Amino acid sequence: MTTSRAKQAVERFALRGLTGLPEVVQRRIGRPVVRDTQTLADDVRLMLALQRVAREPAVETMPIPEGRVALARQTALIAGDDPVAEVRDLQVAGMAARLYVPSQRRGAGSHPTLLFFHGGGFVYGDLESHDAPCRLLASEAGVRVLAVDYRLAPEHRFPAAHDDALAAYRWLLDHAAEVGADTSRLAVGGDSAGGNLAAATALTAAQEGLPLALQLLIYPGTDALRDTESLRLFGDGFYLTQGFIDLAAECYYPQLSDDERRDPRLSPAYADLGAEVAGRLAPVFLCTAGFDPLRDEGEAYARRLEEAGVAVELRRFEDQIHGFLNMTGAGRSPRAAVVEIAHRLEAGLA
Structure with missing residues (x-):
């Protein structure tokens, strides 16, 4: 060794x-x-x-x-290794992807499926960094999980990650049979930057009248201006730092003014939620962590959706930090939170 x-x-x-x-x-x-x-x-x-x-x-x-x-x-230090029936690597819209099939969803036919985008500030993360939570979500929720390895900054700046996420969603609609996905029981989801991509993808789906049954938004970034009390309270000492957030901004969207940062492809908080779009938006399960700099912007987005008439369930895991989704192999409380999320996913696609 x-x-x-x-x-x-x-x-x-x-x-x-x-x-x-x-x-x-x-x-x-x-x-x-x-x-x-x-x-x-x-x-x-x-x-x-x-x-x-x-x-x-x-x-x-x-x-x-x-x-x-x-x-x-x-990430490897805190990752679990939950068993699933099958793990298959494939290409989705030209991107590396990985399909997780739980034992409950083996065999032919169409099944409830989560299209998952990993977090990492648009700069870090890949299929390996989120292999453990994808396994746990698949096994506990009993749904297929399709994770996509979108382009990262600074090599690829805004809107590259957004465009890749949307391309993956369109690919899934067109190739549902290839991965055994039921388009009437389809969710988009992700954590942090991945939650941002999932929210933006769901907005486009609503604007175009495309099928989507659920948004699974795990401590998502929703407002690139982020002037919040949670950022001031938890921006140091709780894993996700102000420094990391600043680096992500410098890498992914350094050229944008404050006004340009309100683009809904980057900041879903500023999306037009008129009656037609809000009426088509998929129901939302949005969860935050109590000790997370992104807590307040995620919860503000949930409230704005609810005020627009979207079905929203908001859950704050008060005793957790940003990144708990990856902590499936260390401690008890982070894993319990992820299991609860999986059960919400299962119910949302039932």
């Missing part, structure tokens, strides 16, 4: 051992973190403490190629 792999094995052992301790023991290690009347989950608090002890450099402080490698390594 190489030195780096041995180090990673030790880190994984320490992380999973610490976050797997009984809750009563975890509560006795260190002090609780309370902010904005919320208390951070003890297992998440210990993950963050272990990261500080290990002196892990922030991804946004590294050159982007190195940051991508570091983020992939960090």
Whole structure:
């Protein structure tokens, strides 16, 4: 075993051992973190403490190629490995993609399907970084999950990721039989930047009258201007930082003025929600994390949709941080949150 792999094995052992301790023991290690009347989950608090002890450099402080490698390594430390009946790599609209088939949805025919876009600030992430949550969503929800590897910034700036997401959705409508998808039970979803892409894709679907049954928006970015209290409260020390958010903006849309950042393809919060569009928008399950800089903009978007007459269920996981979707193999509380999301997905496509 190489030195780096041995180090990673030790880190994984320490992380999973610490976050797997009984809750009563975890509560006795260190002090609780309370902010904005919320208390951070003890297992998440210990993950963050272990990261500080290990002196892990922030991804946004590294050159982007190195940051991508570091983020992939960090994600692997907290990833689960839930079994599914089949995992198939394929091409979707010229992009690498991966289809997850749960045991409940094996065989011929058409099945409820989630088109999934990964997070990572439009700069990081790929099929591997979100393999674990896609597996868990597929197995727990009993739906097929089609994950797409869209183009990343700074190599490809706005609106490249948006255009890729929309192309993947159109491909799925045209090739549903190839992946066993039922277009009457189709969801788009994603986390963070992926939630942004899913929301923008759903808006286009509504504008064009295309089929969509559900939006699964997991702590989505919805407003590129982001002047929020949650950003001021949680922009440092809770995994997603102001520095990371600034880097994502510099890489994906550096050329845009404030007015141009209101483009709904980038900021769904400013979309025209007239009666016709709102009447066609797919129902929404939108969840946020209590200790997340993006919390307030996600919840503001949910309220705006609801005011326009869209069916919305908003769920705040008060004790979680941004990125909990990826933490399916470490601790108990993040995984429990993802399982709850999967059950909402299952109900939304029933």
